[in-house]
């Protein structure tokens with residue numbers, strides 16, 4: 001937990017950070033690397049947590065932490081979909097951004113030790129999972145089989161392609177990628193990500209699954225995994241809701257009795273199954 | 282109705298003062314640096330605002346409240362200061378302002394410098410509330426849990442809250458829309474006040490029983506030279522409060538559990554047909570805390586501000602994420618509101634999100650009654666268990 005050194009900063013006050021690098025990943029998706037402006041220091045977080053990123057004068061949005069560049073640098077991968085994310089997309093090296101965080105629950109990377117790990121991601125959902133993937137790869141001997149399944153809309157939308165390729169190149173990691181709509185030149189899978197589950201080799205009764213993507217994708221993935229014998233408590237999903245505070249005060253992120261900002265965003269599926277099945281919760 | 286007994290000490294904790302000493306009490310609070318807020322009449326309603334003295338209070342004013350209806354009446358005989366029930370305003374507007382500047386920022390060499398104007402303003406806001414009812418104390422305690430009880434605190438709220446002096450009033454009448462007794466929050470004041478008043482007698486005999494709730498309260502009272510109360514004054518006050526609990530609406534005890542299991546009930550669609558989604562209920566509710574923030578910038582782009590303002594789960598925007606609102610239907614939104622108030626709040630904050638003040642019933646333009654709706658769900662659940 002990052003605690004400001006000021007006597008009583010309000011929980012809604014952001015800290016200034018500077019952009020130290022920027023990369024365009026896809027037509028609408030980019031990655032920024034950030035460093036605290038006043039005192040470059042470590043940014044401790046757990047895989048799966050998120051920050052509130054403030055674009056000066058425009059607004060603030062929840063964005064998952066997609067990695068750690070070492071030396072206290074923080075990485076976010078963002079899709080430009082609206083006012084604030086578009087503002088953030090215009091940031092250049094040296095520009096400033098406000099940060100509050102880290103907030104929320106984490107992927108169960110410690111509890112998963114000794115088990116097979118199955119990652120299922122859709123679209124930009126790969127970004128919040130990257131720190132968990134990195135953690136498993138860095139501590140590879142503590143886990144059983146490692147399966148990464150990823151679905152994107154089209155070949156042009158495959159995020160982190162160089163990394164996917166390098167992970168696939170490892171003998172101890174199984175990576176499978178699919179796209180909804182192929183284009184000429186794509187020799188890979190076409191279809192929904194759930195189709196990749198059948199083929200993947202893991203022991204469903206001794207595995208932990210981590211899911212992030214559109215709700216519909218997560219629902220189908222859960223159905224597939226439970227059909228294969230996986231326990232609902234071993235399946236973890238990252239939820240998205242409107243968020244205005246991230247500290248449990250604004251009410252926007254409520255999901256039944258849960259607050260996605262503080263009880264989530266990562267939930268064991270068993271805890272939210274009924275909520276996910278109901279409409280309009 | 283149960284009120285936790287005050288801890289016994291050798292010092293008396295109940296006093297009596299003449300009704301005309303109310304002015305001295307307000308004066309004492311003002312001269313110790315408090316901005317004193319209390320009930321006063323404006324536009325046909327008892328609202329909350331600055332009071333300079335007892336003359337500003339609604340002496341002789343009483344109210345009649347029904348679903349979707351609110352009227353004031355003035356009585357000539359033995360006029361009382363506090364014989365009306367809660368009005369459309371809540372103390373929330375002072376502790377958690379409808380619009381509040383949280384901070385402003387200037388671009389600087391190393392990023393930007395944030396000035397926490399909200400904290401500065403809150404620090405200057407030394408308030409005293411006169412006339413806080415039992416249900417409202419419960420509502421303030423509920424908001425305390427939300428805004429200061431978790432891992433993160435709202436510092437602006439916490440500052441205002443700590444500095445606020447509270448003079449509570451025991452209700453000796455209640456409106457037809459009140460249901461505090463069934464929520465265990467009133468009509469008698471339990472905890473959370475510095476001083477608590479009960480109005481007694483009338484005319485020449487018009488006086489207040491004053492009970493001490495804190496050392497801060499004790500200090501203020503000592504300056505007023507109040508006399509220790511006689512047992513008969515205390516008994517008269519208790520009897521008056523017990524009277525107020527009679528004839529109230531009731532919230533069924535099983536509402537929290539029944540609503541937790543009513544996600545798919547057809548009743549939500551039925552209520553949604555009547556509900557206008559006007560958000561009036563959330564604006565008058567003393568516990569509703571939902572808010573949003575607006576970030577703005579100066580024309581030249583060198584400065585920025587963040588404002589926080591009240592929001593409502595009844596708006597479509599509230600649950601918006603790309604692709605559309607999560608709660609697109611009125612039925613979803615009413616379900617969110619009612620289930621949150623009466624059920625989810627327990628899981629989230631260990632207490633009810635409804636204190637039984639009845640405001641949402643009175644101020645609903647179509648007169649939707651949360652107790653009546655809750656009874657409908659309870660009836661369905663009983664039917665299901667039998668059938």
Ligand SMILES: Cc1cc2nc3c(=O)[nH]c(=O)nc-3n(C[C@H](O)[C@H](O)[C@H](O)COP(=O)(O)OP(=O)(O)OC[C@H]3O[C@@H](n4cnc5c(N)ncnc54)[C@H](O)[C@@H]3O)c2cc1C
Pocket residue numbers: 050059060061062063064065066077078079080081082083084085086124127128239240241242243244265601602603
């Ligand atoms: C816990 C969490 C983690 C997230 N992580 C990432 C990430 O790593 N990368 C990424 O690109 N996106 C992520 N998102 C989604 C991102 O927050 C939204 O795309 C963003 O809020 C859109 O804001 P906007 O102003 O650009 O869009 P607009 O459409 O202009 O949004 C208007 C307002 O609606 C709300 N809103 C719109 N879409 C969403 C949404 N999907 N989720 C929550 N609120 C929304 C915001 O309050 C926003 O201010 C995450 C969302 C959550 C809840």
Ligand code: SF4
Pocket residue numbers: 562565566567568569622634635636637638639640641642651
């Ligand atoms: S839900 Fe209605 S009765 Fe309950 S506290 Fe809010 S306004 Fe009062």
Ligand code: SF4
Pocket residue numbers: 555556557558559560561562563595641644645646647648649
């Ligand atoms: S006050 Fe009545 S009509 Fe308005 S949103 Fe509330 S329940 Fe609906």
Ligand code: FES
Pocket residue numbers: 242243244245246247248249250251252253254259260261262
């Ligand atoms: S984002 Fe404000 S309560 Fe969760």
